[in-house]
Amino acid sequence: MLVSLIGCATERPFVWVQNVPMAVDSQGTIESRDTILISVRNQPTLSGEFPVGDHGEYLQPTLGTITVAGRTTDAVAADLQGRLKDLLVKPEVTVSIIKIAPVRVNVVGEVRSPGTYELTRGRGVLPALAAAGWLNEFANGDRIFVIRSDGAGAQRIRFRAHELTAAEPHATGFRLKDGDVVVAE
Numbered sequence: 011m012l013v014s015l016i017g018c019a020t021e022r023p024f025v026w027v028q029n030v031p032m033a034v035d036s037q038g039t040i041e042s043r044d045t046i047l048i049s050v051r052n053q054p055t056l057s058g059e060f061p062v063g064d065h066g067e068y069l070q071p072t073l074g075t076i077t078v079a080g081r082t083t084d085a086v087a088a089d090l091q092g093r094l095k096d097l098l099v100k101p102e103v104t105v106s107i108i109k110i111a112p113v114r115v116n117v118v119g120e121v122r123s124p125g126t127y128e129l130t131r132g133r134g135v136l137p138a139l140a141a142a143g144w145l146n147e148f149a150n151g152d153r154i155f156v157i158r159s160d161g162a163g164a165q166r167i168r169f170r171a172h173e174l175t176a177a178e179p180h181a182t183g184f185r186l187k188d189g190d191v192v193v194a195e
Contacts, residue, residue, distance in 0.1 A: 022166060023166065024155060024166035024167065024168045025165065025166070025167055025168065026167075026168050027167050027168065027169050027173070027180050027181050027184050028180045028181075030167055030180070030184065032180070032183050032184075038082045038083050038084070038107070039080065039081065039082055040062060040066075040078045040079060040080070040081055040082070040083065040086065040105075040107060041062070041066070041079055041080070041110075041111060041131065041188065042062055042063065042064050042065065042066050042079050042111065042188060043061070043062060043063075043064065043111030043188075044061075044062045044107050044109060044110055044111045045059055045060065045061050045062070045107070045108050045109035045111075046059070046060050046062060046068065046078065046083075046086075046105055046106065046107055046108065047059050047060075047105070047106045047107075047108045048060060048070065048090065048103065048104075048105055049103065049104045049105075050090075050094065050098075050101060050102070050103050051101070051102035051103075053098065053101075055071060055072075056070070056071055056072060056094070058071075059108060062078055062079060062111075065079075066078060066079025066080065067079070070090070072097065073090070073093050073094070076089070076090070076093075083105040083106055083107060084105075086105045087103045087104055087105040088103075090103045090105070091103045110130075110131055111131070112128040112129055112130055112131060113128070113129050113130075113131050113133070113186055113187060113188040113190070114126060114127070114128055114188055114189065115127055115129060115138050115186050115188075115189070115190045115191065115192060116190075116191045116192070117138050117139065117141065117142035117191075117192045117194075118191060118192070118193055118194075119149070119193045119194040119195055120145060120146050120148045120149035120150070120194045120195060121139065121142040121143060121144065121145060121146060121149070121194050122142060122143025122144060122145075122146050123142050123143040124142060125142065127141040127142065129141065129186065132185055133185070133186060134174075134181075134182055134183070134184050134185055134186060135154065135156060135169055135174055135181070135184060135186065135192055136174045136175070136182065138186060138192045139154070139174070139192065139194070142192075145171060145194050149171075149194045149195070150194075150195050151170060151171030151172065152170050152171070153168070153194070153195035154168070154169040154170065154171060154174075154192070154193070154194050154195070155167060155168055155169070155192070155193045155195070156169070156184070156186065156190050156191070156192055156193075157190065157191040157193060158187065158189075158190050158191075159189060167184070169181055169184075
């Protein structure tokens, strides 16, 4: 009896994937390690291809470091136009993503090939587990977690293997982000 109470007492908090808001389509959203094309009309020295760093910033000539991660291309273009108004008369700026960086996720625990995997942005837990060779014979298919760190701490999101393979909408609609850790217990 004491052993079962200890087991329950050490269960770390989690949230079921069904209770996590569905991600909105992030088409046109710039992320770390993307490459963006900035075009300032009639200003070739301010235009060009720029890699976005791991911290979500790039270096714009004359303006310095600009934070762009998590923002849309339209929002960044408007921001740059506002910043360039002191330097140019009626600046016209367009921003586009020319190279979408993959997300890096770690897959650990009871999988055949634990490790770090790069996945196409917008992929979910099923492709991450597939990249790691799927669950091994010791895995509990009811105990798959994604650990996601954000500014407020870490969140544990729980999945069941049969929900992933049966295409349950919340489970298959969940999108991994750069730095997520998939844990199969």
